[in-house]
Amino acid sequence: MVVMCLKKLEEYIVQEVFCINLKWYRFNCGYSQEKLAELCNLTPKYISDLERGKFCPSFNKLQDIAKALNVEPFELLKPDHLEEAVKSKRIDERK
DSSP states (O other), rough: OOOHHHOOOOOOOOOHHHHHHHHHHHHHHHHOOHHHHHHHHHOHHHHHHHHSSSOOOOOOHHHHHHHHHOOOOGGOOOOOGGHHHHHHHHHHHHO
């Protein structure tokens, strides 16, 4: 994750954007990985793997995840929250 903090926003690839947004929206909904997994009929390990960029979801799973997070699927692919996520990550690392 630290490597991603050093990149310029233009250099992010779609999968990295998705990973950051998934975690960002999940936190903002107040969901644990377990709760989100339950809402999407997925496993907590799969949600963890998605957030770490180990897997990419299918379109159907992307839709299910977006619905559980109360967002449109395309919002999980937009780089709108990258700066905010990077700043909060840096703050978390100082603790």
